[in-house]
Amino acid sequence: MLEKTFDPQSVEPRLYAAWEASGAFKPAEDPNAEPFVIVIPPPNVTGSLHIGHALNNTLQDVLTRFHRMRGKAALWLPGTDHAGIATQMVVERQLAAAGNIGRRDMGREAFVDKVWEWKAESGGAITNQLRRLGASCDWSRERFTLDEGLSAAVRKVFVQLYKQNLLYRDKRLVNWDPQFQTAISDLEVEQKEVDGAYWHFAYPLADGVTYQHPIAFDEDGKATEFETRDYIVVATTRPETMLGDTGVAVHPDDERYKGLVGKFVTLPIVGRRIPIVADDYADPTKGSGAVKITPAHDFNDFGVGKRAGLEAINILTVEAKLNDSVPAEYVGMDRFVARKAIVARAEEEGWLKEIEKTKHMVPHGDRSGVVIEPFLTDQWYVDAKTLAQPALKAVETGETVFEPKHWEKTYFEWLRNIEPWCVSRQLWWGHRIPAWFGPEGSIFVEESEEAAYAAARAQFGADVQLTQDEDVLDTWFSSALWPFSTLGWPEKTSDLERFYPTSTLVTGFDIIFFWVARMMMMGIHFMGEAPFKQVFINALVRDEKGAKMSKSKGNVMDPLILIDELGCDAVRFTLTAMSGQARDIKLSKQRIEGYRNFGTKLWNASRFAQMNECVRVEGFDPATVEQPINKWIRGETVKTVAEATKALEAPSFDEAAGALYRFVWNVFCDWYLELAKPILNGDDAAAKAETRATAAWALDVILKLLHPVMPFITEELWEKTAEFGPARETMLISAKWPELPADWIDAEAEAEIGWLVETVGEIRSIRAEMNVPPSAKPGLTIVGAGPETKARLARHRDLLLTLARLDAVREADAAPAGSAPVVMGEATGALGVAEFIDVAAEKARLTKDIAGHAGEIEKVNKKLGNPDFLARAKEEVVEENRERLAEAEAAKAKLEAALSRLESVG
């Protein structure tokens, strides 16, 4: 017997272990089974499961379980990401906390060993948490981005891209993170608004040059007054960079400065003589129109410098302190200290002309949070522009489809404006770059040290000394290979053959650029085919007020705690139901409780079925049922299967969840079980047996349909309900998804039960409005019943009596006095509630109802009176309106008759 409530805590671990042990997580061996493949977005190995993961992985599991049940060879391939900076940071912090020596003192090899040690101890946390979520991943295929095979794939890709000239080494400005002392890619830079200022500096003109600077203008903006200046004003938000200035730029068409182009200024403090150059970059409308040029520390200035042939002087160290290219007093000074010092000096020496307070966007490292410096270094770059073209085409042609579709625009926008991808990082934890430096600036890029030495020997005709590049690759470089490297590439494995390209990628929009686009580029380049057929972008989970969850705000909802408190199924159902497409998910605990209640409802419905001996019957064929309620629930079940299947195929998770919720609660529990009660408690043995079998059958279908979303409670019920019936052939996880014939929908039964439901609803409504106490059992008198209604009454008298709490149902020629009208198709019911009728209130009620129908009639009449409508609208729409009119008129007439009776009485 089922216990009174479902106990997730005890059931979940047991069932998960049973599933895994059964081998159900592995794809079917059957070579004819169509594959369905998802590669997991590998969580950081340092990570722990947050609510975003819970959503993302729930959806993947729903899909995997659904397709598995449909008989596909379903593979959900799990794994984790080594997460270069993040992991190195975590381990460094731990070492520091434990009082260990720092990374640099420890040395590279020892440090990397420490990270591996840490990974062995704590790296599995997140995969265990995925198990708590019920994730049916094939753990036998689990991968790690830094494992042996994936590292080989990374080397191969690097070498091949290099040899195809799609990857190269270049000296240019990068985004430099002074905290981690590494280059980072454009995507790892976050623009944040900060308080700042424009400091206007007067740079003295060299060689005694002066010019006339306009200071007053007429209405047309023409200069009317000038002053003689021996300096030129430039503005900057970063005063400290002036120590690296090698020029001043003005716009070639700027009348004010035309005469100054080719002249020089003397850079204050430094005393360097630097030219005034003409360049389109200088915007006459901004600041003074003249701009200082620091080629080594500004992306725009770098371009100007190149065009004008200005020297790029690097004035910073890797820690963003001033280096020895600046006057001695500033060497070693922090960049922000230097900023203050230089402003102070400018003021003191009189060349600070103005301070303009402003807010502006400043680049910060997304991990370190410190201000990023443009920094001139040698780095490795991927020619993303070239690789992007086929990736664009794959989405343009529909080889890969985004869902929701509008994310394609975001994808296009980025790929069409893509910049070279800086892939080298000055870190230790990651894939070491397979490049070796030799004599005379030679570089050998090979998959192994031996191959590099061999290549060097071939080039120099003798053995030479090589040094491997110290740097590692951007974490996203290996992630970009994930859909094929995890399947065994570059080996030609059977998995690769069978499971590439994958079916659906489920991920968040925040990594469309970081990950999705790059997988598309690499997948197409190396496999010749886009890595996914569909990219499903899931929403972002926020707190109930719509704020992003963050530890500092204290609004984080821990999915594991929620699972402990409310059960995994409730959390999963909530996330599934709320994953409507274009939006943020505002999650509240209350919402999860609601779906926990849904699970309890299902549990109790099963208990009810069990108490009433609704046991599965071997060989039961729902096609043969005769009772109207059984025909009806059979049809409703068919419709729900169709709805759920269609929704999960799309996938529209929220629609699937909604359809199942409504069916289980509002159809099966609220009506079917109630309608079944009189039969189950009655004496008609055949009807009773049929109803028991039908209920058990429908419940089985429900368990199957709900299983992808609520795997635990359904599996438990699947097991428990087998206690009395025939044994189950498989666990529910391996059961077959229902496919039911459409002709099991019986229009007649549907109409009949619909009529019953409406009648009961109307009587209940009248009772409540008239405050008829539940204990009172009025009689119902039917007037004007046709043969169909008579037949229905005969069949469902008991149901009417029970569900509407009536004393008797009888037929008569006229409604008795003091009754309330119930519209029942062509017939009129008269509810004998004389003792409860407040005549005035009842009159008001009827008048209001009549007015409602009158409004409807007027509206429809207006439509039907429009010749254009009759001529142009679809026939069925016209017909529908005619029916509506007839129904409204009939109902109105009945209510009017009742009203007039009431008036004659009172």
Place this chain on the structure above:
RNA sequence: GGGCAGUUAGCUCAGCGGUAGAGCGUCUCGUUUACACCGAGAGGGUCGGGGGUUCGAUCCCCUCACUGCCCACCA
């Protein structure tokens, strides 16, 4: 500055040419032997504003307003 979303009941959202919906919350009633994590009922909306297309617009088009996000931007 460029782009993308969104604006529907108190809240969260679905609907996306043909009678405005759900969940939660609110109010009323209820110990009817599956379930109070429940049942029955009720109230609540000129579908952001303005144009247009159409027989018909919450839905399609244009436009405006507001909100959110992404990208770019340190004179």
